[in-house]
Amino acid sequence: MSFSCQYSEGVKIDMATGLSTSYNGLTIDDIYLADENGNRLGDNKIIMGSKLAIVATGVDYFMEKDGKVFPxxxxxxxxxxxxxxxNLPDAFAExxxxxxxxxxKILQASLNTGDPMIVGETYHLYVRxxxxxxxxxxxxxNVDLLMKE
Structure with a gap:
């Protein structure tokens, strides 16, 4: 078993999408909104019925147990x-x-949009x-998503 003495804390804000991120204990190189193909989104307007993700890259400083980490x-x-x-308590439960x-090092939280969401409405997505x-x-x-047709 190994323990890390590293300490990390910070905030990142993507002005284009409004994605606001804070981190404590873990580090990241980048975090962004992506479409279903992994392409970085340029705004927070999401087509209804599409899939999107919050992608964190360069994630580090998990506590290892027997050579494994448990995100x-x-x-x-x-x-x-x-x-x-x-409300999905642990998308990585499996x-x-x-x-x-x-x-x-790369973590992704995916969301399929659709019913009961409504075009023209804004929704708040929180990922931890x-x-x-x-x-x-x-x-x-955290990010606000505006659903569009």
Whole structure:
């Protein structure tokens, strides 16, 4: 078992999309909104029925256990009143045996848009990537999404 003495804390804001990210304990090189093909989005206007993702690259400083790391991912989508449309406590729940630190360098939280979302409405997407071995180590990303036809 290894322990890291590294400490990281920071904030990133993507002015084009409005994606706001803070991180504590984990590090990132970049984080962005992407379409279903992994292409960086230039704004927060999302076509209804499409798939999008928040992608974090260069993620590091997970606590390793037996050569594996255990990332978690919470995805929360709310409407403009704060009503929950989706609350997924751990999108990585199937990763019970962990993964290698090199495979965890890129983390992706995906969202399929559609019913009950409405064209013309704004929704708030909150994603939290975290270390299951040290839950206070996290990357938190928030963005408002405007649904379009």
């Amino acid at each position: 978690g991912c919470n995805i929360l989508l709310t409407d403009k009143t704060g009503e929950e449309i989706l 990763m019970v045996n962990g993964t290698t630190a090199s495979e965890a 990537f975290y270390d299951k071995n040290k839950k206070e180590n996290e990357i938190m990303a």
